[in-house]
Amino acid sequence: MGTQVKDVVIKSDAPSALLLDKHADYIAAYGSKKDDYEYTLSEYLRMSGIYWGLTVMDLMGQLTRMNQQEISDFIKSCQHDCGGISASIGHDPHVLYTLSAVQILSLYDNVNVLDVDKMVEYVRGLQQEDGSFAGDKWGEIDTRFSFCAVATLALLGRLDAINMDKAVEFVLSCMNFDGGFGCRPGSESHAGQIYCCTGFLSIAGQLHQVNADLLGWWLCERQLPSGGLNGRPEKLPDVCYSWWVLASLKIIGRIHWIDKSKLRSFILACQDEETGGFADRPGDMVDPFHTLFGVAGLSLLGEGQIKDVNPVLCMPEDVLERLGLHPDLLS
Amino acid sequence: QHGRVKLKSTAQQEEEKRKEREKKLKIYVAGRDAIFTKRLEGVLDDEALQLTQQLLSSNPDFATLWNYRREILLHLETKMYEAELLFLESCLKVNPKSYGSWHHRGWVSARLPRPDWARELGLCDRCLSLDDRNFHCWDYRRMVVKMSGVPVDQELQFTDRLIGSNFSNYSSWHYRSTLLPLLHPESPDPPSPCHQHSHSSPPPSPQTHSHRVCEEQLLKEYELVQNAFFTDPNDQSAWFYYRWLLGRAEREEMISCVFVSREEERVAVAFSRPVNASSSGLMLVLDGQPQRVEWRSVHPHFRHSPVWPHLIVLPPSFTGRSESWCRDSATDQELFRSELSVEKTSVLQSELQSCNQLLELEPQNKWCLLTIVLLMRALDPLGYERETLSHFQTLKEVDSMRSAYYGDLCSKFMIENTILKMEYAEVRVFSLSDKNLTMLCHLDQLLLVTHINLSCNQLLRLPPQFAMLQCLEVLEADDNAIENLDGLYYLPKLQEVSLKNNQISKLSDLQLLTSCPKLTCLDLRGNPVTQIANIQSELTELLPSVTDLLI
DSSP states (O other): OOOOOOOOOOOTTSOOSOOHHHHHHHHHHTTTSTTOHHHHHGGGGHHHHHHHHHHHHHHTTOGGGSOHHHHHHHHHTTBOTTSOBBSSTTSOBOHHHHHHHHHHHHHTTOGGGSOHHHHHHHHHHTBOTTSOBBSSTTOOBOHHHHHHHHHHHHHHTOGGGSOHHHHHHHHHTTBOTTSOBOSSTTOOOOHHHHHHHHHHHHHTTOGGGSOHHHHHHHHHTTBOTTSOBOSSTTOOOOTTHHHHHHHHHHHTTOGGGSOHHHHHHHHHHTBOTTTOSEESSTTBOEEHHHHHHHHHHHHHTTOTTSOOBOTTTOSBHHHHHHHTOOOOOOO | OOSOBOOOOOHHHHHHHHHHHHHHHHHHHHHHHHHHHHHHTTOOSHHHHHHHHHHHHHOTTOHHHHHHHHHHHTTSOGGGHHHHHHHHHHHHHHOTTOHHHHHHHHHHHHHSSSOOHHHHHHHHHHHHHHOTTOHHHHHHHHHHHHHHTOOHHHHHHHHHHHHHHOSOOHHHHHHHHHHHHHHSBOOOOOOOHHHHHOTTOOOOOGGGOGGGBOHHHHHHHHHHHHHHHHHOTTOHHHHHHHHHHHOOOOOOSOEEEEEEETTTTEEEEEEEEEEOHHHHTOOOEETTEEOOOOOOOSSTTOSSEEEEEEEOOOOTTOOSOSEEEEEOOTTTTTOSSOOOOHHHHHHHHHHHHHHHHHHHHOTTOHHHHHHHHHHHHHHOTTTTHHHHHHHHHHHHHHTGGGHHHHHHHHHHHHHHHHHHHHTTSOSSEEEOTTSOOSOOOOGGGGTTOSEEEOOSSOOOBOOGGGGGOTTOOEEEOOSSOOOBOTTOSOOTTOOEEEOOSSOOOOGGGGGGGGGOTTOOEEEOTTOGGGGSTTHHHHHHHHOTTOOEEEO
16 A cells, blocks of 8 residues: 555647747737636736736737736726735735736836835835735735745835845745745745745845755655646646746756756646647646746746746846846856 | 636537626626725625625635725624634635635634634644645644644644544644654754854754754654655655754854965965855954955855955065965764764664665665665765665666756765765865766865866866865866856966866857966867867967967
8 A cells, every 4th residue: 555646647649839829819818808707706816917927928029919008007006005006906905916016017117107115115014023024914924925025126126125134034934844935934845935935035145045955855856757846745736836846946056956858748738729828737727827837937948939037036037137137046 | 726627518518608607707796896885985884794705705815805804893893703703614614725714714813802722723623634735724723823822742643643644744744843843852052152143144943953853852753754654655755754854963153164375365264154254254363463354255156155265465474384274174073964872873773774675675666765875874974885876876767857866966975975085085185086976066175175186077067166166276177068167266276277078169168267367277178169260379369378278
């Protein structure tokens, strides 16, 4: 008796060529049918949804197909008096959507449509005494929010607004026995959190505090026989982990510990040849979230047809070049 | 959205589905609009609670609605919160992985004058019995335990039960790793004076270092884990946890080597950990006189580095040898292995025996192979070198997706062994040739090395950390695959470099060599760069002081 390894089997007729044009068409059309049920139900994350769509279009060199003016106006109407940004009109502000908004406007080099000073104040106000960050005024603490805070401020050139030493101290207190990171001190390691924490430490210039060999091992053990990556032990592979895990490995200088060709095959198999877009695993329904992370993952693997993506901020490198942002990476 | 299978259906089924969704959407949008209108008007009534309840039941990630409910609840007496707890329970039944639901429950519980933490713990027990990997629930449990003062050993027993009955145990082992140091702490080390100064280096979190657990408990833990992976050799979590148990203490931050050269007018300092010498307050005192110094990092890439060289002017009256150094021995520092008591040594030896028996039953089990290697490293790195190399060969075969990892790990161990052997020989001549090296590490240990041989390996580059070899005079690195020389940055004594049969392909790859002032011999035969037109004259122009150039 023994545990079977949880995994998927890739069918022989799964897509094996990269269908960039279909993906661009999928994203360009997404959200135009505003009467779609799933679309409406996901309104609570709309700002992030727009960031996923625009970023993947930019990585494919298709950003011009999106409506910059409409999006700019939308973002402006989502800034609240406190300075924070909400996911959509009528929703409450949150650091998650504040970051997404700044990322979108950075793509367009148009951050100043917002009141930047107020936004910086909003982010500063979310930092707690122990260095952690709440997501909003209701106080949920999570290392995701530490990442969102410093990423936002880094894009705005305002990292001095927070207590960085304390912020670092909190993130490091979330480091676990396996070298990974969780949501809060004592939380289990999870690839999404690891991405946020290594990204945070990169921006904070503290990557030398990571045990790169130990964490790199944990991360490369996410690769399953199918070639796909899971988010933590004994879980199914998911294309979004091609981003969270791969970007983390890139940040800590261990991306070569993954079998690249097997991962590439898995990512390509997650495409939908009919509709365009990527799903979490082969045969499932597609969405913009998995489409971005599939394409971004392929970019990290060196796909020639896709622009280089920055592993810390998940934005095209040329945008960060323009902003003069070069977050540290371990070699 | 995860796990939504794409199903094929007939045109009629499609049409029916479409009508259904249209109806659902209409209801949803009506509810949402009604809620937003009320909120804008500042209404905090029961109808708002009803409406938000309807939407949250099917969409608990709609965070703004939880916010609205909290605003309403703040206006109600806390005895009304019971209904909220019941509502939350039903939400969590439907979707036990919604951040919003768990956070709201925590918020409600904390606001009660007498929260029923036992009930909350019971909720966690039930939730975890359905899915013991639900990290939302584990995090909530940790909050409940903290707020209500549940004893640590009670929680430890809880993990015992879970581990004993389930296969997917990672969350439980993880929880143990956080509980053990609390219940069975190692006696605290006296605070090191260095720690006071390291503003940028906070104390490591208790859970990262198993040496923070007292030895008696550690040995019991080995037994527990061994039972787990002997029952199921494919239970990953146990093997991960075991690696942590075998881990060694992190080194104290301290100076490990100081090198002084009167001739070069230089002082170089190596630390046991990366530091930022500029901000750490590192002082240089000469004959009782503090010196004004500006510490330089070995490579612009590093703000934090183990090695810091500095140029000083030594007064003419300074007599003595042209150079001298002071270095802690690697063995004394217990550099690559933890201190082993007699008990621990004998336990690990019997663990090694058992794992070898398991390997006979499961020769392809990579967890077992890797663990055997780690046990051998802990017991006798030099004595088991041959077996270690053989096991790595097997690992690359049975777990080929991770062969690059095994290559690097094996390289690390071979470098460690060579450094350990250095203890009994010269510290200035260092040979790593023909060791299948895929990468370089521990370069901070090689501050004093004057001659290094890296030939016949699989190196792709000399990384920036190579600049820590501040005393290097001769570099042999023939027969590798080197295409990048980032680490040959301002090596002040470097005279001879041999890079035959590598992958240097562009003139720009050699640019950094101009920063090495004493370089006179350079052998580039067998590199693609030598095929470039006019390469001889290009190189002479780039490196005029290299009089002995072989291409």
